Amino acid sequence: MNKTKKRILEVSLELFNANGISNVSLRTISDKMGISIGNLTYHFKKRDEIIEAHYFQLVEDYETSMTKIKFADSTLMVLLQMSYLLMRDIYRYRFILVDLVHILQEDTIIREHYIELSKSREQQFDEIFKSLIEQGEMRKEILDNEYKFFFLRLKILADFWISSLRVENRPLNEDVISEYEEIIIQSFFPYLTDQGRKNYLLIRNKKLVSH
Structure with missing residues (x-):
């Protein structure tokens, strides 16, 4: 697993645990990471x-x-x-x-x-x-x-x-x-x-x- 994908999983887990899935979108995750939504969806489309x-x-x-x-x-x-x-x-x-x-x-x-x-x-x-x-x-x-x-x-x-x-x-x-x-x-x-x-x-x- 490459570094970016691993980091997406780390950050998303933190956000999901803190806020629940209904309050966390792909945009929420990309903003928290400081990367573009396109970069994120390259690794996870949904x-x-x-x-x-x-x-x-x-x-x-x-x-x-x-x-x-x-x-x-x-x-x-x-x-x-x-x-x-x-x-x-x-x-x-x-x-x-x-x-x-x-x-x-x-x-x-x-x-x-x-x-x-x-x-x-x-x-x-x-x-x-x-x-x-x-x-x-x-x-x-x-x-x-x-x-x-x-x-x-x-x-x-x-x-x-x-x-x-x-x-x-x-x-x-x-x-x-x-x-x-x-x-x-x-x-x-x-x-x-x-x-x-x-x-x-x-x-x-x-x-x-x-x-």
Whole structure:
């Protein structure tokens, strides 16, 4: 990626996060950079292309973050690390969550990928839940589709926690991010067995991810 294109993405991300996509046009980005609109559109013909670039970078960043996980560790450790890393990566591209409904309605490329990615994540979590049950760390389902619906609750929380903060007019700072990370991670606790809860508490007393 050349220097100008990289700078466009850096500046647009800053503007989108600060102002939302409805308040940021190609002209806004070019003016902020001090370049002509023609120079900008040489690299990105439409604003949608910039938004798509950020979306796919978020997906790539999360996959890269996953390499930090030590898969030799317990399955429960993997699950908690995945949740932690997802929250951190999402925060860097928070405008996507703030405007998620609009983006999915307007951008077919992102919508189709998002739907497929959601299906893939659900299968991934289903396998993890099954592994935890086999290892005696997670209890068996009591209700029909209990873990399917649990995943959907996690997905809704992950997708819309920043929107909830906006509605409540709460500042988005490190303390709040840590609070929502804890909300996500504690969501697993009621589904764990006594053995799982013991291991959970041991894991929570350690750093989840080494930076």
